[in-house]
Amino acid sequence: MPASRPPAAGASSDTGSGVPERPSRAVPAAHLRVQRVRPAYRQVADELRAQIVGGTLAAGERLPNEADLSRAFGVSRSTVREALRVLASQHLVETLRGVQGGSFVASPDPSQVVEDVGGALGVLVMTPQLRLHDLLEARLLLEPSAARLAAQRADAETVEAIQTAAGGRRDPRDPSGFVGHLDFHTTVLMATGNLMITMMGQPANDVLRTRLRRVGVEAEEWDRVDEWHRTIAGHIAAGEAEAAEEAMRDHLIALRPLYERDGLWTEDPLGR
């Protein structure tokens, strides 16, 4: 909280995080520099965030309006607004206009987490830090196990959803064919009944999906993919856990050449 504004208090120290040697080079090194003081909008945002995650402000609860907040924190309304923008983009609050509007503590939404992670991955995967190969390998770790769990747990309704996602063969020129294809993997993830597994596996799928769009896939290849999907769905429906796991693993391995065309990866995948 910016208890007193005017005294600059230039000796804010803090730092603390080590940074042993100071190069004293004149080169600013752009993004390596650190902010020495925390702007008021960040302090306000942090304070509000603490109240939200700490439970002082319950989900769905309405925050005071911006004018009241600005008085309560002793900052201007513009500053409060910038803080609210920070929290809103982290999906901690939602703000609506009009009477009865205002800022509300948002109920946490897993799909937004997935979306955010997917966006972040999309940026990361364009850097050498995260290789496409890493995404595929991670998928190879997660999804066969997910298929196993799905086979063990899926109820009738879920099984039907899986078979629908696997069976509906569509025209490959129809964009919905794409969506339908990867929806199968999503459906399997969800069939585990474990939200955490879904959230871990979905972002990689999303990134790969947008990737596949740029590759160009023949109708005949889609047929083979769909065949795999039907096989896996059959095992899940029959409750054959071990077979479902194996089929999913084989499927993902067989799928590799499709992504390899992307050219953006050279690494040798795991030889399991």
Add this chain to the structure above:
Amino acid sequence: MPASRPPAAGASSDTGSGVPERPSRAVPAAHLRVQRVRPAYRQVADELRAQIVGGTLAAGERLPNEADLSRAFGVSRSTVREALRVLASQHLVETLRGVQGGSFVASPDPSQVVEDVGGALGVLVMTPQLRLHDLLEARLLLEPSAARLAAQRADAETVEAIQTAAGGRRDPRDPSGFVGHLDFHTTVLMATGNLMITMMGQPANDVLRTRLRRVGVEAEEWDRVDEWHRTIAGHIAAGEAEAAEEAMRDHLIALRPLYERDGLWTEDPLGR
């Protein structure tokens, strides 16, 4: 024109505490309502984001200053600032003050992703949507495989890091003992050499770590934990992939009762 700042509207009684707590006027379905128009700051943010992820603006590049941006977009500077706050909280830009300051396209940082996901999970895990059990089960899917990969790939340096993380027995009353304990799992994840796997596994570990702090663990129990860690580390060092995987799985299963004390979970875990 006040040459000096007037004392912040002293007329408000409203002591901070953040929550004047409106009488909660039967707000209908709060977060179900939709925003019909997209505010200008969101449009500006979206436009800038598209340029960043689309590569028009390269990482490390400096954006025009706020005044120029406001002219370019035909909006006020306050609006530009709110847009920048959105992007900054998504770690797409960084803003620094002073001459040579400005807003820069941030280089994507995996640890930020992990941090964000961990934060989101922390909120989710307090709701019935995400059960603690789900986190543990997801870990059970990922980490044994990670141990296998680590055993297959870890070089001498990595092996040493793992053994350090496993070996250093510390006083349980020392907070660093906690950190050191879960750092072992982190180290194993990183030893896969697969950033995606690390990013998937780490957030759950972070959440569980903060969880464990509230449980209270006896020294004797820590001893057993460390014993497991040393066993796993030994297998990884010896390149015994299968054994490492099995040991990690057994370890995680054995660890379950520790978390069960938290009381916050009743679900029956998978019986694999």
Add this chain to the structure above:
DNA sequence: TACAATTTGTCCGTATGTATC
């Protein structure tokens, strides 16, 4: 050590848009 330059940070006052009643 002091000062200038540049850029973000913060403020205020006012006007407009939007949804509800």
Add this chain to the structure above:
DNA sequence: TGATACATACGGACAAATTGT
């Protein structure tokens, strides 16, 4: 059809932070 209560947006002014001279 208003009246109301919010968020949204603007413009201009000044403060503060950082770097260079």
